[in-house]
Amino acid sequence: MRRKFWGWGLEGQGLDDQEVLALGGLLAGHLGLEPPDLRPAPRIEDVRLRQPRLQAPGALADICSQEPWDRAEHTLGKSFDDLARGLAGRWEHPPDLVAFPRSETEVGSVLEWCAAAGAAMVPYGGGSSVARGIEPDVGDGYAGAVSLDLRHLDRVLEVDRDSRSARIQGGVLGPQLEEQLRPLGLTLRHFPQSFEFSSLGGWIATRSGGHYATLFTHIDEFVQGVRALTPRGVYETRRLPGSGAGPDPARLLIGSEGTLGVITEAWMRLQDRPVHRASAAVAFASFEGAWQAARGVAQSGLWPANCRLLDANEALLSGSGDGTHAVLIVTFESADHPVEAWMARAAEICRECGGEVPDVSATARAGAAGAWRDAFVRGGHTHDALVRLGMVQETFETAITWDRFPDFHAGVMEATQRALREVCGTGAAIKEAASSELIRLGGTITHHHAVGRYHRPWYDRERPDLFAEALRAAKRALDPAAIMNPGVLIDP
Ligand SMILES: Cc1cc2nc3c(=O)[nH]c(=O)nc-3n(C[C@H](O)[C@H](O)[C@H](O)COP(=O)(O)OP(=O)(O)OC[C@H]3O[C@@H](n4cnc5c(N)ncnc54)[C@H](O)[C@@H]3O)c2cc1C
Structure with a gap:
């Protein structure tokens, strides 16, 4: 097909x-x-x-x-x-x-x-x-x-079982990669919602963020070494488990969005496939209680695989709630040990913040947590359908520290809803309103969706001027004729 x-x-x-x-x-x-x-x-x-x-x-x-x-x-x-x-x-x-x-x-x-x-x-x-x-x-x-x-560069080339890592070509899509790792009992465990149709090279080039990933969130955490072809030649970093030797050369390529070279392969840190799981979908009458529980779990050192807060509307649309309450989905996974004790402590934190914990299941695929997961995996298809119905559906993503979260959330919601009321029918104006507000309130234009051409106006306001100058200098060194993805990140 x-x-x-x-x-x-x-x-x-x-x-x-x-x-x-x-x-x-x-x-x-x-x-x-x-x-x-x-x-x-x-x-x-x-x-x-x-x-x-x-x-x-x-x-x-x-x-x-x-x-x-x-x-x-x-x-x-x-x-x-x-x-x-x-x-x-x-x-x-x-x-x-x-x-x-x-x-x-x-x-x-x-x-x-x-x-x-x-x-x-x-x-x-x-x-x-x-x-x-x-x-x-x-x-x-x-x-x-x-x-x-890069779809034909889709192979796992080499596996180092002792270090639990592999050398992998840049064009491999999520499912193709996991299929090759499964017989070895290994997994990258990096699951952006777009997993089915996004590639390792794309994840590295955009600094993608996974789900089931409260500890190792961004692809950055998994890169041991990276190899790219630039207009000036091969750019290959030494494969290392970590290094303190100055600014990290791999980091220049991670997030470069195709502007410096083509990522052809990378050494990636892998994990054993989890066999122990516990999951709960916790209902909260108040959104404030829900985000405070999310913060409590995130700061507890329990490191759940998933800690995802759905507000009442999102819970309704994903079939995880009836629209009257927020839902916090908490999942623990391990390849090594049972996780029920961790789940029990997270449930306690949720209860302290007003959560009801009705649905603790041994599998992440059951109940309200399972309903969310199924809706999430089908997200790309639902998106197409809504556009064909003339409905505006879009994901905004950003990041902010907890101290500023309540005002930030209220401000961006208000700006977005105001724009929806004023201009419904032109999605670009809604995106513009949300993006401007989140930059004004001190957030980032993207936590994991990349900058591309679309987010440039806000990215240019977010980054320090001297950093932009340094990036232009790096671009000149690697791509002097500026043929690589012009217009992304910086002007050619
Ligand atoms: C339904 C949906 C859900 C999504 N969910 C998430 C999510 O959960 N988390 C998340 O992080 N993102 C998400 N995204 C955004 C997108 O999937 C990510 O940005 C992803 O990392 C892009 O990977 P890709 O292989 O599709 O890259 P592409 O879309 O093909 O390219 C993205 C950028 O990377 C560059 N690039 C791609 N491959 C290479 C390479 N080998 N070398 C150099 N440059 C390269 C391109 O030039 C371009 O600038 C979602 C998108 C959709 C449509």
């Missing part, structure tokens, strides 16, 4: 029209609206793409494609804004061609050709960016734009 060129997943996957309409009816009932109309998903024969400005040289012809499907698939990411533009027929920045290298050597050949031809190169992993990170909107200063799709 091919990946869809618009929307989440593979052709044939996701909600069918009847299911989408049923979802629309349900939400309309909840919100007191007329049942919405359903727009058809875009068809490839109706997609208009500008003429390609580049042709692949003969030596690369068999790994390059200019098929409309491939070009369309590599044009838009997966945010609300991307999905809405696709639905409205706005495919404004297609790549001129898509390259599918089968080896690191072929990555190097495409890179050399782009440099010689004056073409911009946009690395592409799973294409799940929600920050316009893969959209080849590179400006007019280039002969064209090439999307470099």
